Structure formats: C-alpha cells, structure tokens
Amino acid sequence: MIERTELIEAELDTLYLISQVLNSTQDLQAKLQGVLEILHKRSGMRSGMITLRETENDAMVVTAVHSDSAVKPAQPVRYQPGEGLIGTILDAGSTLVVEKVADEPRFLGKLGLYDPELPFIGSPIYVEKSELVGVLAAQPTNSLFLGERARFMEMVANLIAQSVKMLRAMERKQRDLLSERDHLKQALIKNYSFENIVGHSAPMLKVFDSIRQVAKWNTTVLIRGESGTGKEVVANAIHFNSGCASGPFLKLNCAALPDTLLESELFGHEKGAFSGALAQRKGRFELADNGTLFLDEIGEISASFQAKLLRVLQEGEFERVGGTKTINVNVRIIAATNRNLEEQVTEGTFREDLYYRLNVMPIHMPALRDRTEDIPQLAEFLLGRISAQQGGRYLEIKDSAIRILMKHNWPGNVRELANRLERAAIMSPNGIIDRDVMVNTGLEDEIGHHVALKPQKGPPVDLNDDTLDDRERVIAALEQCGWVQAKAARLLNMTPRQIAYRIQVLDIAMKQI
Known part of the structure; x- marks a missing residue:
C-alpha cells in the first residue's frame, strides 16, 4: 500500500512538472524532450520515446528520445502501421502493455533503446477522439502496478496531445498566412508589372x-x-x-x-x-x-x-x-x-x-494629349478594371466613342480618362459605350465646336470598312461632313430622306454647328 501511495504521489508530481514544461514558450521539440526527461527522473519511466504522425502520410517518425545510453540516429526512424510495437499501437489505436520485451515477437529494436528484460508501455496520442497523431512509449523500471502506470502514460499522452493540437493549429494558420502573403505578393507584382x-x-x-x-x-x-x-x-x-x-x-x-x-x-x-x-x-x-x-x-x-x-x-x-x-x-x-x-x-x-x-x-x-495614339489601348485596359469593379459586367467601347476621346485635350490626363470611362459605363444600360453615351457624359459640351472643326489626325474613317456597323458608319459620315445630312448622304450613296430615316431609326443625336 505504501509503495502504491508513493507511486501515485510521484505520478502527480510528474504530471505537474510536465504541464509546466508543455505550457512553456519553448518549441515543440524542446517540450517533448523535456517531458521524456521528467518521466525518466521523476516517475521511473526510462527509455522514453515520442513518435508523431507525418502530415503527408500515415507513418510515424521518431521525434524525441531520452535514455542514458541512446545515441540519436543519423537518419529519421519511421514506423508504418502494423510495423513493430509502435506500428501495432498506431494500427490498434489503444495502449499496449508488454510485461517483458524479450518475450514479444513484434519488438523490432530499431533504436537499440529498450532493455529486453523490462516491461514496455506505449500509449496513443489523440488530438481528437478519431485523430491519432503520435505514440508515447517508455519502460517502467519494474513490473509492479503496470495497469496504473499504463493509465498514467495515457494521462501524459493527453497532455502532449493538447500541445500538439495547438502547434498543428498554429502551423496551419501560419501556412495559410504565408500562402496568402505569397498570393498577395504575386498579385502585387502582377498588378505593377x-x-x-x-x-x-x-x-x-x-x-x-x-x-x-x-x-x-x-x-x-x-x-x-x-x-x-x-x-x-x-x-x-x-x-x-x-x-x-x-x-x-x-x-x-x-x-x-x-x-x-x-x-x-x-x-x-x-x-x-x-x-x-x-x-x-x-x-x-x-x-x-x-x-x-x-x-x-x-x-x-x-x-x-x-x-x-x-x-x-x-x-x-x-x-x-x-x-x-x-x-x-x-x-x-x-x-x-x-x-x-x-x-x-x-x-x-x-x-x-x-x-x-x-x-x-x-x-x-x-501628357495624354501628347500620346493620343495610346487612348484606344488605354480605354480597353481601363474598361477591364471598371468591369471588374462592377462585378465582371460586360463592357464594350465603340470606335465612334474612341474618336470622341481622341479629340479631347485631356487636362486631367489618364486620371480624367478613367473617370470619364467609369461615368460612361454607369450611364450605359447595356454596357456598350458608343458616341452618344460618351456625349451624355458631358464630353461634347466641354469640347464644343472644337470637335467638329478640328481637323482629324490621320486619314478619315473608311466608310466601306466591314467592321463598322450601320450606326457607326452613319456617324462617321456625318462627322466627316461637319454634320451636314445632305453631304453625308452623298458619301453613303443615300438620298437625304434615307439618311434622315436612318438617323431617326438608329437614334443618333444630331449636333448643331
């Protein structure tokens, strides 16, 4: 009875010291090594070993070892499910007690750590009821009270499990943060390429x-x-x-x-x-x-x-x-x-x-007015950004609108162009920005007669261009003729009545010059 009482007191003292180690600021490896040292010195559990499951497979890798004579292996030692005593615990998911290691045929002795004449106790380390993440193993110095010692080992394994759980959660969070950082960094590099x-x-x-x-x-x-x-x-x-x-x-x-x-x-x-x-x-x-x-x-x-x-x-x-x-x-x-x-x-x-x-x-x-040939490319690029801001909305800018943009003086440069296009996108119900939409943003009012009277840069629009739709073709002809319907009709091989009908049907806003 006295021996059992002494054992319980030693185990309680050991649990207290282990809890202090596991709550310290040391890294996990140092904590696990400290646990094995306390088991060895305070509770008579020698040749301690802790294995943890590798995240990418079911194998157990030896993470911490403590023994007076053990030499740390040069290469990591692993146990597969069902392999040796550790693999048996991993497979069964329950505590294993062996009264004498020499009598156990499943014992492999990979580390040269255990005394064949002493008992062996191995307990699974569970983070959750169904998630086995490791095994705690050690040898009692004698065969007394193996049942009580097995329960004690399970309690130590539970304490270790809490530290492992917290570490795994922190590692996952850190991986997520690093992944998000790398993603944002790549996005920044892409955005500013x-x-x-x-x-x-x-x-x-x-x-x-x-x-x-x-x-x-x-x-x-x-x-x-x-x-x-x-x-x-x-x-x-x-x-x-x-x-x-x-x-x-x-x-x-x-x-x-x-x-x-x-x-x-x-x-x-x-x-x-x-x-x-x-x-x-x-x-x-x-x-x-x-x-x-x-x-x-x-x-x-x-x-x-x-x-x-x-x-x-x-x-x-x-x-x-x-x-x-x-x-x-x-x-x-x-x-x-x-x-x-x-x-x-x-x-x-x-x-x-x-x-x-x-x-x-x-x-x-x-200044933007000194590189007007970039306006079509800039408009497409900026509309792509505006589309993303508006939830991936379909936006298209017509050549007739581009021609209006290229005639503006742009005192506010690219910032003004972006502002104007965003306003046009908002005012376009179907996402198609043509000349009329651009005029409705107020651009024509700011330009005034300057739009019609300023000579065009480069050759006039080819009215026979198949890429022009009817509306764009009529507007281009009107622009080339100073918005005189009769002259535009002759360019399009139409009668004045026909072009007037087209202007009405195509809903073209006529400019007064």
Whole structure:
C-alpha cells in the first residue's frame, strides 16, 4: 500500500512538472524532450520515446528520445502501421502493455533503446477522439502496478496531445498566412508589372526603357509630369521590378501634411516628444528600411524641411522627433512632382543641392494629349478594371466613342480618362459605350465646336470598312461632313430622306454647328 501511495504521489508530481514544461514558450521539440526527461527522473519511466504522425502520410517518425545510453540516429526512424510495437499501437489505436520485451515477437529494436528484460508501455496520442497523431512509449523500471502506470502514460499522452493540437493549429494558420502573403505578393507584382503601364507611343516606349534601366540599381529616381499621368504607377513598377521588391514599399504625399506632421510622419517620434505623442512611433524612413519610399508632390515641401530631407538622402541617417539616437537606414527614394523644380531653384524656393540629389535619374511622364495614339489601348485596359469593379459586367467601347476621346485635350490626363470611362459605363444600360453615351457624359459640351472643326489626325474613317456597323458608319459620315445630312448622304450613296430615316431609326443625336 505504501509503495502504491508513493507511486501515485510521484505520478502527480510528474504530471505537474510536465504541464509546466508543455505550457512553456519553448518549441515543440524542446517540450517533448523535456517531458521524456521528467518521466525518466521523476516517475521511473526510462527509455522514453515520442513518435508523431507525418502530415503527408500515415507513418510515424521518431521525434524525441531520452535514455542514458541512446545515441540519436543519423537518419529519421519511421514506423508504418502494423510495423513493430509502435506500428501495432498506431494500427490498434489503444495502449499496449508488454510485461517483458524479450518475450514479444513484434519488438523490432530499431533504436537499440529498450532493455529486453523490462516491461514496455506505449500509449496513443489523440488530438481528437478519431485523430491519432503520435505514440508515447517508455519502460517502467519494474513490473509492479503496470495497469496504473499504463493509465498514467495515457494521462501524459493527453497532455502532449493538447500541445500538439495547438502547434498543428498554429502551423496551419501560419501556412495559410504565408500562402496568402505569397498570393498577395504575386498579385502585387502582377498588378505593377510593365504590362500595366499601357502605351506603345514613342514617349511611352522611352518611359519603359528608363524604368528597365533604373530598376536594376538602387539609385534615386525623380518622376516628372502633370497630375494624372501615372507617376505613382511608374513608382510601383520600379519597386516591384527591382532588387528590393521583397522589401517594403511605402508612400507619402508630401503636399498633404504641414511641416510638423511631415517630420513626424517621415522620421517618427519618441514618447512625449510633443502633445499627443503617447508612445514611440517609427517613421516612414524607418519602416521602409531595405525597401522603397515614394515621396509624391516633393515640390511642395518647405525650405526648412528640405534641409532635413537632404541629410537623410545624403547620409542615410536621422533622429526621431524628440530623440537623440541616430538611426541609419537603407532606403531607395522615388520622388515625384508636377512642379517646375528648375524654376523653383532659380526663384530660391527649392534648394539646389536637394534638386541635384533628387534628380539623379529623371523620368518624364508624357501628357495624354501628347500620346493620343495610346487612348484606344488605354480605354480597353481601363474598361477591364471598371468591369471588374462592377462585378465582371460586360463592357464594350465603340470606335465612334474612341474618336470622341481622341479629340479631347485631356487636362486631367489618364486620371480624367478613367473617370470619364467609369461615368460612361454607369450611364450605359447595356454596357456598350458608343458616341452618344460618351456625349451624355458631358464630353461634347466641354469640347464644343472644337470637335467638329478640328481637323482629324490621320486619314478619315473608311466608310466601306466591314467592321463598322450601320450606326457607326452613319456617324462617321456625318462627322466627316461637319454634320451636314445632305453631304453625308452623298458619301453613303443615300438620298437625304434615307439618311434622315436612318438617323431617326438608329437614334443618333444630331449636333448643331
């Protein structure tokens, strides 16, 4: 009775110590090794071994071993279902007790771990009632109370199961997060590849060449151009096609913040640096370390802040607001502006040394009016995005609408074109954007007589082109004749009555010139 009481006390003490190990912050391997050591030292269960099921098959691989004389195998040791004592437990799914290992024909001794004269107890490790994930095995130092010791081993196996369950859940979550990260990263790279900078005109081919050249090096880039020309798209393309594509890519519009907030936003601040600074905060430069920082509207920053920015660009170091510690960073700077910096340097509103530090590799984005031949391709690309935003809705733009677009001056550049096409898509009930839909967006009103009187670029539309439908053919003829029905009728070999009927049937809105 005294021996049984001592055994129960030792087992309770062992369970407590094992629970502490399993609740520690160590990795699973260290936890399992610690469990076997406690079993060996505190409960008289020697030659401990834990196997865990491999996720890709039903085999059990030896994960942890503890013995005074055991040597860790050079290669992983595995047990298949039904193979040896471990395989038998895996197959049966229940605790196995052997009174003497030497008398057990199924014993394989793969590890050279067990004493053939001692008993053997192996218990399955269940995460759920039906999910067996491993086996806990050890040898009692004698044959006393094997039933009680088997139940004790089952309790230890249950404690191990909880740790394994939590680890498996964390591993699945981590795999899902990594998979989602990789998916999003691939989507980013795809979204900001060269294919998403649309254009085949000579000015755009020059831009593509500049991007390919500058992406190879970690040099500062200054993107010039009017608002809405796609400077941010180019900045994205440079980063995601460069050697620092795996690093962070941060953006900041310098015109959106006053100097005090701009300094805190870029350099960060220490706790208590100013009213409201309740905690330390890293700035964009620090967060973009080993990556890219895109500074939009760089021409808007004040003269006082230009000096602070120049130091970071030249030395790669700064201090947080309210701090004294110098922080060094490796950040690639891409700046953008629609301002005439040369003029600002002459006027003294922009530092000359900062201008030269930024203008290492300039890229000039052409205005849309200077590359009107890209408008058809741009319209198709933008309509694809608008279609996705509208749930995959079918959208089609007719040549008659394209011709209207190509005659506009586009003061808002590509941003204005995207806005106009989205408006046209909303106003088109069937998703087909023709001349009338485009006129209904207000584009014709803004152009006025300029549309009809401005000479067309290139040859007139071929009225015999089989790809034109009746409506487009009639509109093209009217446009070529200044919307005079009689002249358009002669071009189409019709009578004035016939073309008037066609205009009515095809629901063509006549322009008054």
